[in-house]
Amino acid sequence: LRDGKIEAVLPTREAPARFPGHEALDLADHVLIPGLVNAHTHAAMSLMRGLADDLPLMTWLEKHIWPAEVQHVSPDFVRDGAALACAEMLRGGITCFNDMYFFPEAALEAALAAGLRSVHGMIVFEYPSAYGSDAQDYLRKGLQLRDRYREDARTSFCLAPHAPYTVADASFKRVSTLAAELDVPIHIHLHETQEEIERSLAEHGVRPLERLRRLGLVGPGLIAVHAVHLLPEEIELLARERCSVVHCPSSNLKLASGFAPVARLLEAGVNVALGTDGAASNNRLDLFQEMRSAALLAKAVARDARALPAHAALRAATLGGARALGLDARIGSIVPGKAADLTAVRLSGPELAPCYEPVSHLVYAAGREHVTHVWVDGEPRVSGGELVKAPPRGLDTQIGMWQNSLQKLAASERADP
């Protein structure tokens, strides 16, 4: 590594002769992989981990998550929640995440403080919140934030209309124009549930993806999160337009949204990335878990044990995510010239012995507890399984405070259904 970048990839025995002045780190029994890319999350929602489980998506959102957000969301809430999420993600080998939430400046600052690479949604939503009054206001704030941080090497932006059922046609048109002007991806929850599709058919006469196509949003920058319910012609459209899909298997399972047709998407040539979604619907920000779930589910859904093999699952968690975010020239693989965003995983111990094929172990046997070292831009973030830099002072106390407050709200809702 030199100046935060990968300088060379070469056999160990050749390294001392070619790079005599370089510091050496010997990681026996380890495999070095590109830092994992969490292509869809809501980092601040880690404060709502386990707050409301075992509920269908709309009940979960309308009766639990949204009321909790109305009462609590603020810059402090987002900063604390995102700081917690950054600590969890780094320890699990994640070096880059794509976030969608209110007060993105607070999540951005938390990511910078923790030293992660991050992508932030300029969110679009028709409803008022503590963060903004309407779609125009959200967009204005998002654009201002992008202007402020556009030179920052570890930060980038997406346009992030929340979902087809929370964004109006006029706002989608504006997003389409802005995406072309600014050359940024469009990050959106899409075809997550059957209910979403039925609602779109009733309100707009077409399915959500077709509605977005007509409004000019379907193109190489589209990041369709979930994409669970797809017709064959919709898979063809996503492939033809070179869109990306972020598969979030744990979230889809927990909210009973359905099974994304991952094998068919890959077969058609769609770029597939992996995401954890927020910790309120997962409840882990753990891409090892997502790789394993994705690989196992894809086989059951396709009724084909060859579907989503281990290498393809690892690719989705690394280069697939980088490509979806428009960062594949800089991260996502271990290639000279790319940023040294790296994760070392120790493949030893009774649960990982013997090791015939390291990638098989990464997907099917290892977990985030086997991550020992993480670097972002060549700077150490995790060493010996522990964060190099501790989370912000007082974070534990703050988390306790949010927990008390959210718990009180949940208790009052139970008393007054």
Ligand SMILES: [Zn+2]
């Ligand atoms: Zn989500």
